[in-house]
Amino acid sequence: NFMLTQPHSVSESPGKTVTISCTRSSGSIASNYVQWYQQRPGSAPTTVIYEDNQRPSGVPDRFSGSIDSSSNSASLTISGLKTEDEADYYCQSYDSSNQMVFGGGTKLTVL
């Protein structure tokens, strides 16, 4: 099986842009769709990106997703940071047995 590795934490100022990476340890990142979930403290996760780069309705276009085969990683980019974006973010994909795999999560601090 493979692992999805995320930075433990990132921080940025309001109004700026931040990118969170999610690197797949083996196999191609393009083999299976990548999703991104936002989890605010004390709340259940919600989806901010699905199928690599699709936004569910209601998610602002400040959130975008991409994959990069050269680095075998997916990225979540949040532009125009707001304090309300402060949360934990998890990437998730599938393995060859169609089993879900989560990244370890990244704590975003907006200071």
Add this chain to the structure above:
Amino acid sequence: QVQLQESGPGLVKPSETLSLTCTVSGGSISSYYWSWIRQPPGKGLEWIGYIYYSGSTNYNPSLKSRVTISVDTSKNQFSLKLSSVTAADTAVYYCARVTGYCSSTSCLGGYMDVWGKGTTVTVSS
């Protein structure tokens, strides 16, 4: 809109079986996959498994020997049983609906679009 609600004991003794139910309201359990995910205190998300409304399942290999997920379409519910629990199974347990890139035989790339609020289960004597 569709809502999910987890229910079950908040305290389970070591070596016993953890049992949780997720009730789906505002929509039908049919034609979707349904998943269980857990989160130990202060840690990240861990996928437990998913089930199609017809009953086919897929489990996390690390938990497969202890996990059973079942569905009751007449009650619009699906359930989780985790046997031989230890303190390491203490977590918030979430149920979720899986949608997107899924077929009738497996979920190839779907995502969780509706989540329950989660229920805390503590394993302790």
